Amino acid sequence: xxxxxxxxxxxxxxxxxxxxxxxxxxxxxxxxxxxxxxxxxxxxxxxxxxxxxxxxxxxxxxxxxxxxxxxxxxxxxxxxxxxxxxxxxxxxxxxxxxxxxxxxxxxxxxxxxxxxxxxxxxxxxxxxxxxxxxxxxxxxxxxxxxxxxxxxxxxxxxxxxxxxxxxxxxxxxxxxxxxxxxxxxxxxxxxxxxxxxxxxxxxxxxxxxxxxxxxxxxxxxxxxxxxxxxxxxx
Amino acid sequence: xxxxxxxxxxxxxxxxxxxxxxxxxxxxxxxxxxxxxxxxxxxxxxxxxxxxxxxxxxxxxxxxxxxxxxxxxxxxxxxxxxxxxxxxxxxxxxxxxxxxxxxxxxxxxxxxxxxxxxxxxxxxxxxxxxxxxxxxxxxxxxxxxxxxxxxxxxxxxxxxxxxxxxxxxxxxxxxxxxxxxxxxxxxxxxxxxxxxxxxxxxxxxxxxxxxxxxxxxxxxxxxxxxxxxxxxxxxxxxxxxxxxxxxxxxxxxxxxxxxxxxxxxxxxxxxxxxxxxxxxxxxxxxxxxxxxxxxxxxxxxxxxxxxxxxxxxxxxxxxxxxxxxxxxxxxxxxxxxxxxxxxxxxxxxxxxxxxxxxxxxxxxxxxxxxxxxxxxxxxxxxxxxxxxxxx
Numbered sequence: 001x002x003x004x005x006x007x008x009x010x011x012x013x014x015x016x017x018x019x020x021x022x023x024x025x026x027x028x029x030x031x032x033x034x035x036x037x038x039x040x041x042x043x044x045x046x047x048x049x050x051x052x053x054x055x056x057x058x059x060x061x062x063x064x065x066x067x068x069x070x071x072x073x074x075x076x077x078x079x080x081x082x083x084x085x086x087x088x089x090x091x092x093x094x095x096x097x098x099x100x101x102x103x104x105x106x107x108x109x110x111x112x113x114x115x116x117x118x119x120x121x122x123x124x125x126x127x128x129x130x131x132x133x134x135x136x137x138x139x140x141x142x143x144x145x146x147x148x149x150x151x152x153x154x155x156x157x158x159x160x161x162x163x164x165x166x167x168x169x170x171x172x173x174x175x176x177x178x179x180x181x182x183x184x185x186x187x188x189x190x191x192x193x194x195x196x197x198x199x200x201x202x203x204x205x206x207x208x209x210x211x212x213x214x215x216x217x218x219x220x221x222x223x224x225x226x227x228x229x230x231x232x233x234x
Numbered sequence: 235x236x237x238x239x240x241x242x243x244x245x246x247x248x249x250x251x252x253x254x255x256x257x258x259x260x261x262x263x264x265x266x267x268x269x270x271x272x273x274x275x276x277x278x279x280x281x282x283x284x285x286x287x288x289x290x291x292x293x294x295x296x297x298x299x300x301x302x303x304x305x306x307x308x309x310x311x312x313x314x315x316x317x318x319x320x321x322x323x324x325x326x327x328x329x330x331x332x333x334x335x336x337x338x339x340x341x342x343x344x345x346x347x348x349x350x351x352x353x354x355x356x357x358x359x360x361x362x363x364x365x366x367x368x369x370x371x372x373x374x375x376x377x378x379x380x381x382x383x384x385x386x387x388x389x390x391x392x393x394x395x396x397x398x399x400x401x402x403x404x405x406x407x408x409x410x411x412x413x414x415x416x417x418x419x420x421x422x423x424x425x426x427x428x429x430x431x432x433x434x435x436x437x438x439x440x441x442x443x444x445x446x447x448x449x450x451x452x453x454x455x456x457x458x459x460x461x462x463x464x465x466x467x468x469x470x471x472x473x474x475x476x477x478x479x480x481x482x483x484x485x486x487x488x489x490x491x492x493x494x495x496x497x498x499x500x501x502x503x504x505x506x507x508x509x510x511x512x513x514x515x516x517x518x519x520x521x522x523x524x525x526x527x528x529x530x531x532x533x534x535x536x537x538x539x540x541x542x543x544x545x546x547x548x549x550x551x552x553x554x555x556x557x558x559x560x561x562x563x564x565x566x567x568x569x570x571x572x573x574x575x576x577x578x579x580x581x582x583x584x585x586x587x588x589x590x591x592x593x594x595x596x597x598x599x600x601x602x603x604x605x606x607x608x609x610x611x612x613x614x615x616x617x618x619x620x621x622x623x624x625x
Contacts, residue, residue: 003334007320014322079318079378082282083335084308233286 004093061162072153126203133200136213143220241290252440263412265431266420311384317375321364460529467521
């Protein structure tokens with residue numbers, strides 16, 4: 001797992017992907033931080049956090065699209081799958097590499113918090129719960145898009161498929177609203193990520209939501225492992 | 235070291251590998267020979283744990299690859315058909331990664347340096363793999379397989395796409411490695427297998443059709459007492475005279491090499507040297523010998539014989555003398571037909587073409603029925619065997 005993690009990190013930073021991801025994330029978060037907090041001279045950062053949800057919907061598919069699709073295309077997966085490592089370790093190594101890059105990206109918000117701290121008083125508990133929420137939602141998004149990357153050998157398809165899935169999750173509340181049958185509509189709206197996320201942005205620390213995000217991460221990584229297991233046995 | 239028992243792999247309805255069994259001892263180089271799509275790569279992929287088998291087992295160094303894949307994989311260095319290279323990495327970084335991936339316990343720098351020197355890539359260590367030539371990429375692939383010094387090396391067409399000099403280098407290297415490792419090597423290039431391997435398995439349509447040493451394989455099918463002679467002289471007469479020679483069992487005059495010049499395939503009774511009497515005969519009758527060579531079959535011919543003809547294949551499997559018998563029968567019947575044809579020619583020169591076609595049809599049906607017969611024999615034999623086994 002360590003070897004795969006290190007190789008993926010190396011691959012991120014020796015290609016433009018990591019730099020583009022970080023630059024775009026910093027630019028947009030900086031922009032929203034400026035327009036929602038600095039411009040109005042308020043210490044509340046929830047405006048920026050609300051916008052970041054949409055930013056990661058756009059950015060995460062580009063970050064994970066190559067993880068497995070490229071391995072398949074270049075036939076390098078044969079090297080991984082015949083090496084003395086388990087499938088779990090392979091998937092975990094790649095997942096953690098993407099998660100690490102993502103964490104480097106979102107950690108910029110502590111810089112913004114320090115800026116607020118400099119001018120006034122930052123509410124650190126709210127910032128921390130926001131950070132945790134952003135981390136967990138990103139973790140789920142990475143697991144989903146990594147899973148999609150394992151289904152195809154074309155990274156463009158992986159990116160578009162990932163983007164559509166995340167867009168679907170983003171719009172799940174609107175979809176729940178137009179479902180006429182109430183029981184189904186209720187179940188769908190329970191899956192809403194935005195609801196749970198915005199709870200955190202208001203400083204509410206909900207254990208149920210944390211469990212929800214963590215189980216989604218486990219499920220999609222498990223599915224990725226199953227994709228390889230299935231390919232071996234078919 | 236490697237034990238494969240009744241390996242079967244289905245892809246849907248297609249049987250890619252059908253009941254393959256073989257063993258390779260320590261320090262042996264086994265050659266896997268077969269036309270494209272015969273099941274060589276599939277077998278290797280099963281052995282290395284890349285894909286699973288439908289049934290059967292593969293045991294590497296005492297460990298079943300299905301039951302304990304991680305341990306079994308740690309004994310194997312695998313070079314797939316397309317080397318699994320991360321083209322954006324430098325050679326050094328890539329080998330470093332493989333070293334970590336295989337969880338090697340050897341001293342890192344010294345080991346990687348040693349492997350690089352072995353496959354002669356020391357001078358490209360700092361370069362990005364993408365920019366290397368095909369030959370170097372192949373060698374990096376080989377280096378990747380060698381990292382960790384695994385006791386078993388499985389190399390899928392290691393010399394494909396290399397230039398002749400590189401091919402010789404890689405072959406020499408494999409031979410060298412074969413002294414300390416167990417090597418399985420696949421190829422559809424026969425000379426390569428012949429040059430490198432101790433043991434050869436010929437595989438066709440997913441089945442092992444021959445499993446023997448290279449020398450035995452060629453000896454089995456070729457015979458010293460067969461000659462190919464190019465003689466100048468009227469075909470009919472030459473044919474008749476040679477056929478009348480003592481000890482000659484069959485003569486086939488097939489290739490026309492010019493006006494009145496033909497190649498004759500002559501077969502005499504085993505252990506009889508007919509070269510001298512033949513020479514005298516030709517001299518006495520006033521013909522000329524333009525060429526004479528023993529009809530030694532190369533591995534190439536053996537390969538073609540085994541993979542082309544179902545009949546030969548079946549008889550090879552049973553490994554008894556039936557094959558020779560059937561072949562002789564066929565030769566004799568062919569001779570008979572030829573003589574019939576000749577007589578017919580004399581009688582009715584005009585209907586020559588139609589006759590010939592009919593004769594060819596006859597021969598074909600003859601061959602077919604014989605093939606079926608031998609197939610039946612084989613299958614009934616097999617059935618008996620399997621029934622016996624069940625009981």
